[in-house]
Amino acid sequence: GPKVLQIPSHQIIDMGQMVTLNCDPVSNHLYFYWYKQILGQQMEFLVNFYNGKVMEKSKLFKDQFSVERPDGSYFTLKIQPTALEDSAVYFCASSFRQGSNERLFFGHGTKLSVL
């Protein structure tokens, strides 16, 4: 079936550095999402993105976070600078339409470890 790819699967960086998490969504999908999952906790919504713009973001989406999808390439989540509490698994998801009955396709996640 359709797959969302996330690169890399694991990233280790020092606190204060910048990190970019990459997501290759399903090819004909138009809506993109990031979720954050701290070890042992639930997945929490960060942001969703459509047509080059952030549509909605949660309070977890701090000022240090940004998203973009330049020229239809990877959908990226950038954190600059990183903090210890940013350590988590970040899941990217995509969907073809936006709607309350719409299915999201998730990637395997990128585990971010901030030291």
Add this chain to the structure above:
Amino acid sequence: GDSVTQTEGLVTLTEGLPVMLNCTYQSTYSPFLFWYVQHLNEAPKLLLKSFTDNKRPEHQGFHATLHKSSSSFHLQKSSAQLSDSALYYCAGYQGGRALIFGTGTTVSVSP
């Protein structure tokens, strides 16, 4: 505010026994609810979603019925298999554009 609640953090059972995972919701809108399953080291994927025409969704032996009277969308299976061991999330829309997940229930099925 709108929310999705899963009361069990961990469910352990023996293969062949029935399983039910609780999910209740609080929403000011007509709810659309989902069950996602995440196996170890895999991506979360859709298991079931609610319908508006009172159909009972079923997949891989799992089923769930949306009960508006009790604000519930419990997940059930009559006979658990070893391969059902996974993390199960109930999720729903809050009326906005964000799919919100419950805290998740880990199911551990043993022989």
